[in-house]
Amino acid sequence: MKTLHKLFGAALLFAFNPLFGFAQESSVNKQDQEIKHTNLQLSIVPYLGTNGANSGNYINDYSFNLFGGYSAGTNKLEIAGLFNINRFDAQHVQLAGLFNQVGGKINGAQLAGLANVTLDSIQGVQGAGIVNFTSGPVDGVQLAGITNFTSKSLKGFQGAGILNFAGQEVTGFQGAGIANFAGKDVKGTQAAGILNFTPKDVNGAQVAGILNFARKVNGTQIGLLNYADSVSGASIGLISIVKSGxxxxxxxxxxxxxxxxxxxxxxxxxxxxxxxxxxxxxxxxxxxxxxxxxxxxxxxxxxxxxxxxxxxxxxxxxxxxxxxxxxxxxxxxxxxxxxxxxxxxxxxxxxxxxxxxxxxxxxxxxxxxxxxxxxxxxxxxxxxxxxxxxxxxxxxxx
Known part of the structure; x- marks a missing residue:
């Protein structure tokens, strides 16, 4: 019992004294807010940890969160049993049992049991059991059990059990169990169990179980049904419609x-x-x-x-x-x-x-x-x- 009392007291001490044992270093202004830096954060849940009630204003080199963590950002490593929430950027490695959410950029690896959400760009790897979402461009890899989504461009690899979505051009590979969508040109390969779609051009290959759709194809379409305005290579399938073919x-x-x-x-x-x-x-x-x-x-x-x-x-x-x-x-x-x-x-x-x-x-x-x-x-x-x-x-x- 005495041991439990000591642990509870230590947790309270960490929560209400963010300076305990960890020197606070440089301070910077970010979006007119005073953002501080610390080497290490330990927390149980947001605001119950070494950075206390100001945890949202700290960028941590290392952050270890029993259930969940909340911070301004991460420089090296962040691990949580359930979730991590960063207001701004995170880099190197972010791991969570359920989800990660970053309001800025990811530079490194972001891995979660269910979902990853990044409101800016990704340079590195996103891996989730269900869904990866980013509103910025992806330069690297997205792997998800169900869906990968970026509203901007993809340069690298998307692999999903159901759907891959890129709002702009794709340079690399999209592979999905059901469908791939690219809002602009594809320079590489789309491979899907049912549908590959882009309203723009393909410089590479589309391989689908049922339908491939593109405007101009400089390469190959392989599917049960294929449609393109023009194809400079081969369109192979049961029915291939090439508008100018x-x-x-x-x-x-x-x-x-x-x-x-x-x-x-x-x-x-x-x-x-x-x-x-x-x-x-x-x-x-x-x-x-x-x-x-x-x-x-x-x-x-x-x-x-x-x-x-x-x-x-x-x-x-x-x-x-x-x-x-x-x-x-x-x-x-x-x-x-x-x-x-x-x-x-x-x-x-x-x-x-x-x-x-x-x-x-x-x-x-x-x-x-x-x-x-x-x-x-x-x-x-x-x-x-x-x-x-x-x-x-x-x-x-x-």
Missing amino acids: YHTLEIGVDEILPLNVAFRTGTRSFYNILSAGIRPEISNNIVWAFGYGVGTSPRLGKKTFLNLEVSSEQLSNGNVEALNLINRFYLGFDFKAAKNVGLYAGPSINFRVYDTSYSNHPDLFIVDGARIFSERSYAYEDLASQFWWGFRAGIRFF
């Missing part, structure tokens, strides 16, 4: 269907193909197909391009009732006959995979010259495969 509507014929329609979108370095085709039958259901593919179209001459394409289409007689997949590799030539008109033609090699347990597959060929040169059955899986040479030809509108 490569868009064609194609009408053509091949050895299977007399009428095919396809839409190409993306860039000539990499584009997506959505296709459909029909073969009207007099006495039966319409034979039709729908498919998807990707391709590239390097320039050969002033008006001539090469087409290298890989595609797959499901061929059905009426309803889609069984697997009947035509996989095609096409090598052809694209000649720009007029300003918005092109002609194309070339050979293809085809690989069909179909369900042998289904008896109503449509006939394959509409021309006599096509012949199957290889066929194989997989009886234990009710599947078979066939190879043959084919062709494609038609007209394209740009």
